[in-house]
Amino acid sequence: MKIEKVGIVGLGTVGTGTLKILINEREKIHQKTGVWIDVKKACDLNIEREFDFDVDRSIFTNNYNELIEDDEISIIVELIGGYTIAKDIIIKALKAGKNVVTANKALIAKYSKELFAIANSNGTKIYYEASVGGGIPIITPLQESLAGNNILSIKGIINGTANYILTEMTEKNIEFEKVLKKAQELGYAEADPTFDIEGIDTAHKITILASLAYGGYVDFEKVGVKGITSITGEDIKFANDLGYNIKLLATAKKYEDEEIEVRVQPTLISQKEILSNVNDVYNAIEVIGDYVGKTMFYGKGAGMEPTGSAVVADVIKLATEDLANNIPKGNYYYNINKELSLRALEKSISKYYIRLNVKDEIGTLAFVTNKFKDNNISIESMIQTCKSFDDNKFVSLIFITHDVLEADLKKSLDEIYISENVNVEKSILLKIDE
Amino acid sequence: MKIEKVGIVGLGTVGTGTLKILINEREKIHQKTGVWIDVKKACDLNIEREFDFDVDRSIFTNNYNELIEDDEISIIVELIGGYTIAKDIIIKALKAGKNVVTANKALIAKYSKELFAIANSNGTKIYYEASVGGGIPIITPLQESLAGNNILSIKGIINGTANYILTEMTEKNIEFEKVLKKAQELGYAEADPTFDIEGIDTAHKITILASLAYGGYVDFEKVGVKGITSITGEDIKFANDLGYNIKLLATAKKYEDEEIEVRVQPTLISQKEILSNVNDVYNAIEVIGDYVGKTMFYGKGAGMEPTGSAVVADVIKLATEDLANNIPKGNYYYNINKELSLRALEKSISKYYIRLNVKDEIGTLAFVTNKFKDNNISIESMIQTCKSFDDNKFVSLIFITHDVLEADLKKSLDEIYISENVNVEKSILLKIDE
Incomplete structure (x- = not known):
């Protein structure tokens, strides 16, 4: 039985989410991976806060050295953010022989050279899946699943705040300043929103992705960056009229001469592209590989639990890596000793589309609608x-139902299909997913 | 220096793609992972075929036992497909102590219980990333990156043939039979398209995903399956008019009573949903986790190179797993010894959107357009x-350019911005990405 002891530094949004998942899902993670992951200590300046989950408060401390000096702790999770103290803590942890997990994109983008070298020379590791795309798995897929590919280009909408602002400006026709204020009220933008709206946060993230994709490192200071502050409602309206949406887009591209172009800027994207329809606080990263073609990864780019989910993935990765020889990596198999109990489809509740091919005779419509009524099938539209082209005695009746029980619907259709006035072969029932 | 010897059985579409990537990218894969992956033998009934890449023909054999009996080969890649001989080969390979990589969804969906048990009892592994979603990384992200989540639901468009047919029916207003014929001519549908159009292939894949997500196995025979053969152009038209597209959708969902609903059926999906806009041979899988929220994985669901890319990912995974203690898994670090050469942004070629805030005076438009002309800036529309609301002496001039060199554009704008008639502060330049 393997037990991995973890220390978390920083209990802000992401730290709290990480702590919550590690505590609440401890048993499930053990089932999946064979490892018990225990949070032994959690450090924050304010350790008096309340949480919406049960936590043994004896793990809290406001002295991070307690975590670094604890020989039982093998993984330090750094979730303070920023350049200064977070960097010191990571370096101390690596030097103390501990592996590190962080969501700190600013730090990785600017100091990867220094931090990776310290990790290497101490035989320790630093993982940072949560640094880009919040909860979206992107670093592991890019590095492992696309390992056979040469990456031709990366395009990303990777700042939730900027994307929320542009989406609101587009959908509600409100000017930048007003939306920013609303975003701040809702907690989608920080009191000082500079990093988000000026594209700096986005630049941190594309610096990391481009470095991973192109087998070297990108000097963050050289990345071309332009934010969204000068975009007006007029620009958005004209862009829309011309078939585009405006997004803050990060791009990395390799040219034939091996030069890499890395930039962040507001960009008009054709509305036909999926990227153009990534809205609100969602993020998406499109990766084109020479063999795999176009792939895209989509999800929530920020927030307590999504980002916590990515941090936890890295913790699990570290905790299970040295088990790799014994068990299939990442529980690649499913549990063949337990057959899952499949739900009867008749219990499903959904909206439906029904097309009935019926004889164009007086009373048919009444017959059908009565059968629906008798079986609790509520119709939204009809x-x-x-007349049909091929048989002018028949017409199509099309119904959209409200949410109905599939068993009720099947019963009503069985009763309808008995009628000689209905051509069952040419009728159809389709589920609606909204 | 680690060398991993691989044997490939089956040189059809996916087998050829896999062989091509392993041969052409051998050096790159070594750079990324530290392992040399050598294809020692490749088996097919027809070994006289020509390939569009260089291959040492002495590796070919038509006797798969040669691969199984070769003690140097540690990984067998099974790419024959189907239930019969492929199964025998996998079992023999596992019993011979070899790890197996396969893209065979039918086999995994139906015989996981038997195959995983044999792998376990022989201390070998069987990996199958390529079995679902072709080149899209889905099995690794689902199992590793979302490991802290309870999966609430999975929705997938996971059959390229069915999706191509429905897309053509939608966009070109052609009936099913005609599109199917065209798909067969183009090689998007097989001579016997039953598995694709009746939803059976889709059911194989959702069986695998549901089993992985819900910690047990799903009995494939119990999955509810309905294909797309009875969908008419009329259904598609009405669905479109009502704001939906029709897709062959696979779904898996967990209910509060722990029952799992797994089904495949044509479904009307709201056009506002990204899934609804996954077209042609593309696949997409939406996974909702309790912490991460909604995530989506998108890419090419079939084809020689995309699926080969996923097979190669599994081969690399197996080849590098026992290195896990020595190097960061999957090359998680980038190369900090090599600064990437960043391309000057001025060399970039793109369409642009330009909004100039200009004084509403005679000659301004001519001045601006002349500057564009002088600098090779070709205008697509204007x-x-x-007049502006805030200053009625000013108006907006909006230009969409053709593809232009960024350096030329910057120069033209520098010349334009000198004019007193242009309010630089209120003007904007945005890239267009189509």
């Missing part, structure tokens, strides 16, 4: 088409 | 707005 269309009767003109 | 709009002049009514």
Whole structure:
């Protein structure tokens, strides 16, 4: 039985999410991986806060050295953010022989050279899946799943705040300053929103992705960066009229001469592209590889639990790596000793689309609608088409239902299909997913 | 220096793609992972075929036992497909102490219980990333990156043939039979398309994903399956009019009573959903986790190179797993010894959106357009707005350029911005990405 002791430094949004998942899902993670992951200590300046989950308060401390000096702790999770004290803590942890997990994109983008070298020379590791795309798995897929590919380009909408602002400006026709204020009230933007709206946070993230993709490191200071502050409602309106949406887009691209172009700027993206329809606080990263073609990874780019989910993935990765020889990596198999109990489809509740091919005779519509009524099938809308081309005695009746029980619907259709006026072969029932 | 010897059985579409990547990218994969992966033998009934890449023909054999009996080969890649001989080969390989990589979803969906048990009892592994979603990384992200989550639901468009047919029916208003014929001519559908159009292939794949997500196995025979053969152009038209697209959707969902609903059926999906806009041979899988929220994985669901890319990822995974203690897994670090050469942004070529805030005076438009002309800036379209609200002496001139060199554009704008008639502060330049 393997037990991995973890220390978390920083209990802000992401730290709290990480702590919550590690505590609440301890048993599940053990089932999946065979490892018990215990948070032994958690450090924050304010350790008096309340949490919406049960936590043994004896783990809290406001002295991070307690975590670094604890020989039982093998993984330090740094979730303070920023350049200064976070960097000191990571370096101390690596030098103390501990592996590190962080969501700190600013630090990785600016100091990867220094930090990776310290990790290497101490035989320790630093993982940072949560630094880009919040909860979206991107670093592991890019490095492992696309390992056979040469990456041709990366395009990303990777700042939730900027994307929320642009989405609101687009959908509600509000000017930048007003939306920013609303975003701050809702907690989607910070009191000092500079990093988000000026593209700096986005630049940190594309610096990391480009470095991983192109087998070297990108000097963050040289990345071309432009933010969204000068975009007006007029620009958005004209862009929309011309078939585009405006997004803060990070791009990295390799040219034939091996030069890499890395930039962040507001960009008009054709509305036909999926990237153009990534809205609100969602992020998406499109990666084009020479063999795999176009792939895209989409999800919530920030927030307590999504980002915590990515931090936990790295913790699990570290905790299970030295088990790799014994068990299939990452529980690649499913549990063949337990057959899952499949739910009867009749219990499902959904909206449905029904097309009935019926004889164009008086009373048919009444017959059908009565059968629906008898079986609790509530109809949202109905269309009767003109006569069919192939048989002018038949017409299509199209119904959209409200949410109904599939068993009820099947029963009503069984009763309807008995009628000689209904051509069952040419009728159809389709689920609606909204 | 680690060398991993691989044997490939089956040189059809995916087998050829896999062989091509392993041969052409051998050096790159070594750089990334530290392992040399050598294809020692490749088996197919027809070994006389020509390939569009260089290959040492002495590796070919038509006797798969040669691979199984070769003690140097540690990984067998099974790419024959189907239930019969492929299964025998995998079992023999596992019993011979070899790890197996396969893209065979039918086999994994139906015989996981038997195959995983044999792998376990022989201390060998069987990996199958390529079995679902072709080149899209989904099995590794689902199992590793979302490991801290309870999976609430999975929705997938995971059959390229069915999705191509429905997309063509939607966009070109053609009936099912005609599109199927065209798909067969283009090689997007097989001579016997039953598995694809009746939803069976999709059911194999959702069986695998549901089993992985819910900690047990799903009996494939119990999955509810309905194909797309009875969908008419009329259904598609009405669905579109009502704001939906019709897709062959696979779903897996966990209910509060722990029952799992797994089904495959044509479904109307709201056009506002990204899934609804996954077209042609593309696949997408939406996974909702309790912490991460909604995530989506998108890419090419089939084809020689995309699927080969996923097979190669599994081969690399196996080849590097026992290195896990020595190097960061999957090359998690980038190369801090090599600064990447960043391309000057001025060398970039793109379409642009330009909004100039200009004094509404005779000659301004001519001045601006001449500057564009002088600098090789070709204009695709131009709009002049009514007067601004805030200053009625100024108007907006909006230009969409053709592809232009960024250096030329910057120069033209520098020349334009000198003019007193242009309010630089209120003007903007945005890239266009189509």
